[in-house]
Every structure is written in C-alpha cells, then in structure tokens.
Amino acid sequence: MWKVVSVYCAVLAGIRAAPADISFAPINEFALQLLENTYAFQENFDKKNIAISPLSVWSIFSLLAEGSAGETFLELMKGLRLPRDLRTTQAMHRAVNGQLKSSKEDVFLKQQSAMFTDCSLEVHPDFCEAATTYSTEIYSVDPSNTTKLANDINLYVCLATEGLITNAVTPDLLQDLRMILVDALYFKASWTYQFDPSQTKETSFYNIQGKNIGSVNMMYQKAPHNIAFPDQIEAQVLEMTYGKNGQYSMMILLPFNGVPIKRVLKNLASQSMDWISELRDSGSGTDVDCFIPRFKLSTRQDLMTPLQYSGIVSIFDSKKAQLPGVSDSPLYVSKTIQNVEIEVTEEGTTAASSTVVGLENRILGQRFEANREFVFLIMERSSNVILFAGVYGEPSLV
Numbered sequence: 479m480w481k482v483v484s485v486y487c488a489v490l491a492g493i494r495a496a497p498a499d500i501s502f503a504p505i506n507e508f509a510l511q512l513l514e515n516t517y518a519f520q521e522n523f524d525k526k527n528i529a530i531s532p533l534s535v536w537s538i539f540s541l542l543a544e545g546s547a548g549e550t551f552l553e554l555m556k557g558l559r560l561p562r563d564l565r566t567t568q569a570m571h572r573a574v575n576g577q578l579k580s581s582k583e584d585v586f587l588k589q590q591s592a593m594f595t596d597c598s599l600e601v602h603p604d605f606c607e608a609a610t611t612y613s614t615e616i617y618s619v620d621p622s623n624t625t626k627l628a629n630d631i632n633l634y635v636c637l638a639t640e641g642l643i644t645n646a647v648t649p650d651l652l653q654d655l656r657m658i659l660v661d662a663l664y665f666k667a668s669w670t671y672q673f674d675p676s677q678t679k680e681t682s683f684y685n686i687q688g689k690n691i692g693s694v695n696m697m698y699q700k701a702p703h704n705i706a707f708p709d710q711i712e713a714q715v716l717e718m719t720y721g722k723n724g725q726y727s728m729m730i731l732l733p734f735n736g737v738p739i740k741r742v743l744k745n746l747a748s749q750s751m752d753w754i755s756e757l758r759d760s761g762s763g764t765d766v767d768c769f770i771p772r773f774k775l776s777t778r779q780d781l782m783t784p785l786q787y788s789g790i791v792s793i794f795d796s797k798k799a800q801l802p803g804v805s806d807s808p809l810y811v812s813k814t815i816q817n818v819e820i821e822v823t824e825e826g827t828t829a830a831s832s833t834v835v836g837l838e839n840r841i842l843g844q845r846f847e848a849n850r851e852f853v854f855l856i857m858e859r860s861s862n863v864i865l866f867a868g869v870y871g872e873p874s875l876v
C-alpha cells in the first residue's frame with residue numbers, strides 16, 4: 479500500500495527548493511489530506527491500489543476559487559489552504575509552475591493546463607485573465623458535440639503526457655458540460671542509483687496480517703539513501719533520488735509492523751512535515767539494502783467524494799454553488815475525473831496524470847435517466863393500491 483504515497487512524493491520532493499518567500503506547505507497539507515480521503519473512499523470499494531495527482535486538483539480548484547463567492551469561496555479557501563489574498567495564491571501558482579519544470583536528459587517534468595469553454599458562454603474577462611496568469615490555454619468549443627470534444631481533450635492530454643494517457647475522457651462523461659478545465663502532468667526520470675535487472679527476483683507480497691497475498695518482481699540494490707523511522711508517522715521511510723543532481727525523489731513509507739496503512743495516512747495528513755527535514759538531516763549517506771517491487775498502476779477515478787470529505791462541498795451542489803466570477807450562467811462542478819499512470823522499474827519512473835473538471839449549468843431542465851438499477855411500482859392512482867412492484871437491475875436487449 480505504500481505504493482500510493484510514492485506518487486505524491488515524486489511531486490513533493492520536486493518543490494522543496496522553493497524561493498525563500500513562498501511556502502508550499504499548504505499545497506502539501508491539501509495533498510496529504512486528499513490522499514487520506516481518497517484512500518478512505520476507495521476502501522468502500524475494496525480498492526487497494528490508488529494513485530492521485532493532488533497538485534493538478536489544487537491548481538484547477540484554486541483557479542475556480544478566483545471566480546467563486548459566498549460559502550463556495552470560503553470552503554475552497556479552507557479546503558485548499560489558500561492564503562487570505564488572491565495575489566499570494568497567484569504568486570504561489572507562478573512559483574509552482576516555474577519550479578516544476580525540468581527538461582534534463584535524466585529528469586523530464588512538465589505540466590500543462592487548458593480551459594475548453596462553450597463559445598456561447600460569456601466567460602468573465604477577469605476569469606480569463608486569471609486563467610492566463612496560471613498559464614492556462616483557452617479554447618472555445620461546441621460542447622454539444624461530445625464526441626468531438628472528447629477527441630479534442632484526449633488529443634490535448636495525449637500530447638501533454640507524451641502519449642502515456644490516450645483516453646482521458648469518454649464522450650458520455652462530457653454530457654451537459656459548458657466548461658472543462660484540464661490539467662496534465664508528465665514525469666520521467668532515471669534513478670540516481672539504478673537497479674541491476676539481473677538482481678530482480680520474484681518474491682511474495684504480504685498483507686498486514688502477514689498473509690501471503692501474491693508475488694511481485696522485487697528489485698534489489700545496495701546504495702546510499704536517506705532512511706529514517708519517524709515515530710510520529712509510524713513508518714519506516716526511504717528516500718530514493720532521481721537524476722544526477724537529485725532534485726527529485728520518491729519517498730517510500732512502509733508502516734511499522736502491525737500499523738495499518740490508514741493510520742500512516744492519517745499521521746501524514748495531521749502531523750507537521752518536519753519528518754522530511756529530519757530524514758534529510760539524519761539519514762544521509764548510509765548504504766541501504768533496498769528491496770522495491772517493480773510496479774505499474776493505472777487508475778481513473780472521480781475525486782468529487784474525496785474532495786467533499788475535505789470540506790469542499792457546495793461547488794459540487796447544483797443548488798448551492800456560487801461561481802459568479804466565472805460567468806453569468808450559474809455553473810457548478812459536476813465532474814472531477816483524474817487518470818493516473820505510473821510505472822516504476824529498475825531504470826526509473828514514468829508517471830502521468832490528467833485531471834478533467836467539468837462544469838454544468840445549474841438551471842437545466844429536470845433530468846431523469848433510469849440507466850441503473852431501479853424499483854418500479856404499478857398502482858391505481860385514486861386509492862394508491864399497488865398492483866405490481868419490482869426491481870429492474872439486470873439489463874437485456876428485448
């Protein structure tokens with residue numbers, strides 16, 4: 479389960495060398511909270527592998543915060559840990575964009591964002607300007623042709639992720655949307671100390687009870703890495719760097735024996751991040767015997783519920799969302815679809831994500847689409863006597 483944490487950390491480590499006057503700590507607080515909430519949500523479906531790209535979510539929703547008002551604004555400020563004035567947020571954005579770029583041969587990182595809007599939607603100039611400040615490209619489209627729109631978005635994401643994500647959205651996900659915000663992140667890096675493929679061996683993988691639940695291709699190396707055992711996190715932490723200059727790294731957090739992954743996630747979300755500087759100060763330079771499985775994750779999920787767990791609620795509510803600064807049409811966010819692809823090998827890591835946030839009109843005609851399990855009752859109307867009743871849950875073509 480520690481796999482999860484690594485995705486986040488690839489990004490985290492990249493933003494450590496920040497300009498002195500801007501703190502990125504709020505973004506990481508948001509990220510760790512979202513990770514905890516995403517795990518809690520996915521647990522309901524018995525999903526054990528999760529991967530998120532929290533920075534993209536933070537970027538898109540902090541842009542929307544600029545166009546929000548009332549409760550929607552207050553929830554976004556609190557949930558995203560935004561500073562009180564928007565200028566500081568914009569400065570944070572620019573600093574992140576400036577920081578998160580690398581086109582070296584051994585570390586390649588890029589982030590791209592775009593806004594696709596209904597050409598008949600009057601987007602406020604201030605909002606367009608804010609989007610431009612955040613280096614968001616603006617495209618005017620006809621959203622009623624969802625097939626074409628899906629193709630346009632998928633092409634954008636495919637190019638932005640060097641072909642790693644080819645199918646970010648399907649036309650059915652874009653029904654009724656009037657504005658779509660897209661953020662794509664691509665990362666490819668070689669380990670500072672690469673693993674020797676001839677040392678990789680198939681070994682068992684266990685659950686918390688120590689039960690063998692399958693096998694992995696376990697890679698091995700002995701190399702100088704930072705390692706620490708922060709009690710407040712209740713996990714053993716290893717940091718493996720990328721590239722010659724080690725500006726990026728992956729952290730792997732392995733819970734202490736018997737500690738559930740959930741508790742480690744809770745610790746990460748609730749404790750200060752001092753454990754990182756402790757790790758770097760005390761753990762450096764020792765040769766460590768490292769066994770890390772080769773792995774690949776591919777996920778697509780709607781992050782709406784995890785964001786609601788984080789206190790961002792009314793923006794998703796068709797009755798309550800307040801986004802007057804975006805356009806005069808009353809909009810709300812109906813989708814937050816994130817795809818993540820990550821592969822860890824002997825050589826290094828490739829990871830990509832696409833985040834697609836869709837906004838719908840709040841005042842649409844009522845919609846009723848019985849496209850999932852439903853109950854039916856046949857009744858006489860003056861007496862309300864039920865004549866037939868049933869459930870339809872297994873589709874067939876009759």
Ligand SMILES: *[C@@H]1O[C@H](CO)[C@@H](O)[C@H](O)[C@H]1NC(C)=O
Nearest residue numbers: 620622623624625626627629
């Ligand atoms: C949607 O766009 C595609 C590609 O441009 C086009 O071939 C198709 O006819 C359009 N569909 C509708 C319903 O307009």
